[in-house]
């Protein structure tokens with residue numbers, strides 16, 4: 001997949017919602033989707049950083065994105081339905097969702113992790129991706145080719161010490177992917193997959209692996225072929241899969 005060469009108009013005419021769009025992989029994916037013709041709905045909490053991505057997309061002459069400042073930690077069904085309604089009102093359609101926002105504290109033994117921390121980890125990393133997808137389903141079902149991509153984590157796939165509630169929530173995304181894909185198996189225009197980025201140079205990695213140089217791992221841009229492949233029509237037959245980026 002790393003050699004996937006997407007056509008420049010791969011996502012032309014599509015509207016794609018990206019959570020965590022202001023930083024790291026979400027920001028890189030938003031720019032890549034826009035570069036390939038998509039109108040991107042940019043979601044994160046901080047408006048200033050969202051505006052920076054918005055400005056970058058507009059300055060490059062790509063389709064004008066839309067900004068949705070929103071806190072997924074406090075989301076409820078009504079708020080998410082209102083958000084989906086705003087996307088429908090302003091952008092008229094929705095063809096994809098990339099869930100890239102995340103909550104991480106630090107690598108610690110389970111016995112030091114608190115209930116409050118676990119609640120925040122579950123809400124942002126597992127519950128919000130579920131509830132936001134659910135709120136967007138009516139819109140996604142109207143698309144001829146809708147793709148939902150959850151962002152997994154290698155330590156959710158293969159658990160290890162100290163990754164705690166973060167890894168448990170990320171493992172839940174894989175189960176969510178399989179259940180939902182089973183339940184929507186007859187819907188040819190809707191697919192749901194989990195993408196595991198693996199090692200990549202982001203601020204998260206500098207927190208989990210502080211001693212390692214960023215140059216020793218792929219950059220966020222190196223992973224964009226996977227993101228574009230899963231969001232575009234070339235991956236139509238890929239459903240209910242846990243896809244690992246391997247560069």
Ligand SMILES: NC(=O)c1ccc[n+]([C@@H]2O[C@H](COP(=O)([O-])OP(=O)(O)OC[C@H]3O[C@@H](n4cnc5c(N)ncnc54)[C@H](OP(=O)(O)O)[C@@H]3O)[C@@H](O)[C@H]2O)c1
Pocket residue numbers: 019020021022023024025026043044045046047049070071072073074099100101102103124151152153154196197198199200201202203204205
């Ligand atoms: N980096 C890695 O090595 C790695 C490896 C495997 C998997 N992943 C996964 O890849 C994804 C992206 O990681 P990253 O390192 O690129 O992320 P990042 O740079 O830390 O960016 C996180 C994004 O999420 C947003 N966000 C955080 N809390 C939010 C909330 N409550 N509501 C809405 N938005 C929120 C942030 O913006 P605001 O703060 O403004 O809200 C920001 O845009 C994550 O799902 C992560 O688990 C990363």
